[in-house]
Amino acid sequence: MSRRVVVTGMGVVSPNGIGLSAFLDAIQNGVSGIKFMPLYEELKFSCQVAGKPDFVLEDLKTKNYISEVTYHGLKGTNIGYGLMAALDAWADAGNAYDTDETRWETGCIFGNSVSDTEAMKNVITRVDNKEVKKLGSRVVEQAMNSGVTSYVSGRLGLGNKVITNSAACATGTQAILMGYETIKDGYAKRMLVGSSEYVDTYVFGSFDSMRVLSRKFNDQPEKASRPMSVTAGGFVPGSGSAALVLEDLEFALARGARIYAEVLGGSSNSGGQRTGGSMTAANPQGVIRCIKEAIDGAKISPSDIDLISGHLTATNADMQEIQNWCQVLGRSGADFPVMNSLKSMIGHCLSAAGSIESVASILQIVHGFVHPNINLDDPNPQIKDYISMDCLPTAMLKKDINIVAKANFGFGDVNSCLIFSKFNPNDTTRNFN
Amino acid sequence: MTRQEILTELKKVLSPYTLEKDALANIDESTNLITDLKINSANLVDIIIDAESKYNIEIDYDSADKMVNVGGCIDVIEEKTNQQI
Numbered sequence: 031m032s033r034r035v036v037v038t039g040m041g042v043v044s045p046n047g048i049g050l051s052a053f054l055d056a057i058q059n060g061v062s063g064i065k066f067m068p069l070y071e072e073l074k075f076s077c078q079v080a081g082k083p084d085f086v087l088e089d090l091k092t093k094n095y096i097s098e099v100t101y102h103g104l105k106g107t108n109i110g111y112g113l114m115a116a117l118d119a120w121a122d123a124g125n126a127y128d129t130d131e132t133r134w135e136t137g138c139i140f141g142n143s144v145s146d147t148e149a150m151k152n153v154i155t156r157v158d159n160k161e162v163k164k165l166g167s168r169v170v171e172q173a174m175n176s177g178v179t180s181y182v183s184g185r186l187g188l189g190n191k192v193i194t195n196s197a198a199c200a201t202g203t204q205a206i207l208m209g210y211e212t213i214k215d216g217y218a219k220r221m222l223v224g225s226s227e228y229v230d231t232y233v234f235g236s237f238d239s240m241r242v243l244s245r246k247f248n249d250q251p252e253k254a255s256r257p258m259s260v261t262a263g264g265f266v267p268g269s270g271s272a273a274l275v276l277e278d279l280e281f282a283l284a285r286g287a288r289i290y291a292e293v294l295g296g297s298s299n300s301g302g303q304r305t306g307g308s309m310t311a312a313n314p315q316g317v318i319r320c321i322k323e324a325i326d327g328a329k330i331s332p333s334d335i336d337l338i339s340g341h342l343t344a345t346n347a348d349m350q351e352i353q354n355w356c357q358v359l360g361r362s363g364a365d366f367p368v369m370n371s372l373k374s375m376i377g378h379c380l381s382a383a384g385s386i387e388s389v390a391s392i393l394q395i396v397h398g399f400v401h402p403n404i405n406l407d408d409p410n411p412q413i414k415d416y417i418s419m420d421c422l423p424t425a426m427l428k429k430d431i432n433i434v435a436k437a438n439f440g441f442g443d444v445n446s447c448l449i450f451s452k453f454n455p456n457d458t459t460r461n462f463n
Numbered sequence: 464m465t466r467q468e469i470l471t472e473l474k475k476v477l478s479p480y481t482l483e484k485d486a487l488a489n490i491d492e493s494t495n496l497i498t499d500l501k502i503n504s505a506n507l508v509d510i511i512i513d514a515e516s517k518y519n520i521e522i523d524y525d526s527a528d529k530m531v532n533v534g535g536c537i538d539v540i541e542e543k544t545n546q547q548i
Contacts, residue, residue: 097482098479098482099479099480099481099482099503099506102479102480103479103509163512164512166508166509166512167505167506167507167508167509168509
């Protein structure tokens with residue numbers, strides 16, 4: 031028996047806005063969250079700009095996200111982002127934080143790339159200085175990869191599946207997909223899903239050394255993330271988190287929940303690092319299969335897709351991605367759907383990208399608009415060999431959006447794709463019972 | 464330092480680890496850290512680290528085992544600070 035799955039709550043900690051209303055305002059107005067980072071200049075990074083949320087860890091204590099005892103000793107920024115996004119989503123769905131009983135019907139799938147390298151640096155320094163005794167009890171929980179899910183599920187008493195996933199840049203979409211499948215297959219009534227990423231200097235430096243980051247716009251940070259443009263010279267790393275509350279439709283209706291959208295389906299696979307795929311490049315066959323499986327699973331036709339929320343990081347993979355979408359959808363030129371890249375505003379938030387972009391996708395469904403592709407003032411001339419430039423709006427477009435395809439592709443040649451739809455209570459085509 | 468003086472200082476050390484502020488305000492030597500102050504047992508090690516740094520002492524494993532109630536904490540702190548003199 032298959033269940034319908036709907037989105038009833040969202041939370042977001044984005045470089046261009048924390049909280050749904052600030053984030054909505056930012057993406058409607060094309061507000062960049064990319065800033066110059068003086069420390070990166072000092073560290074001799076080639077890329078000296080980044081997307082970093084205007085986040086204050088202490089808000090977790092003063093705004094009642096967690097107790098002062100839990101806050102005391104909390105150092106992990108990644109955990110901070112994840113907690114805020116997840117608890118905001120939970121509250122947005124109309125749920126209270128506190129519970130004496132375990133919530134057995136609800137689980138949590140939340141991903142990240144690394145737990146927190148700065149927290150690990152503290153461990154390494156103490157151990158190397160023969161001060162291991164001073165580490166204390168709070169280090170392991172913040173250095174372990176499952177730190178975010180442990181804090182979130184502990185705060186809310188979640189008792190269903192609690193899983194920390196990691197699939198590089200496909201992590202966020204994959205977490206949402208896994209939560210969707212858990213409910214669809216009847217294992218849980220509700221799943222709190224999402225992902226977070228804190229790009230500290232060590233993670234940032236590792237990417238910088240690969241020469242895949244934007245380096246020519248350090249003096250114009252807001253221009254530095256330029257997906258699909260001819261001057262796109264690499265991506266801009268970003269940090270943040272986003273979370274969704276997914277619910278079994280009947281469970282949501284029974285409690286009178288507000289429904290933002292429906293998850294119609296999705297897919298996650300790998301190109302196997304063959305036929306053009308590698309550790310760092312996507313095998314086009316894998317990408318095409320992933321998107322096709324998502325569309326087939328959602329029981330829609332490629333022509334139903336109104337908006338593509340692309341991966342589109344601002345590297346030379348952008349052109350291949352456009353070709354892949356054209357091929358799998360069988361649509362090109364002016365027939366191609368509208369497409370945008372949130373990364374033009376917030377950079378590439380790695381593991382957090384999929385969840386932040388999913389929140390943006392759902393906001394576009396709910397509010398009937400397409401957010402602009404900023405910095406696309408010099409589009410790659412090859413694009414028009416495949417699609418009409420009208421498909422890539424550079425200013426906000428008011429448009430009724432029924433179905434969005436959201437995909438992300440990550441190192442290790444992993445892919446994830448989700449299909450979101452406006453919720454239609456009278457839609458019986460997807461009642462598979 | 465008298466035992467009462469140590470107890471007054473100990474309240475400050477324990478404060479970040481308990482939400483039971485009324486119980487903390489009224490502690491005496493019989494107050495149990497885990498059952499009365501609802502301190503997470505894993506955090507006892509953090510209290511030991513904080514006490515070590517506050518009093519500039521070293522608390523070994525055997526002594527730490529005695530620090531389950533306020534009286535035991537005072538015993539250990541008293542003993543270790545006296546050793547320094």
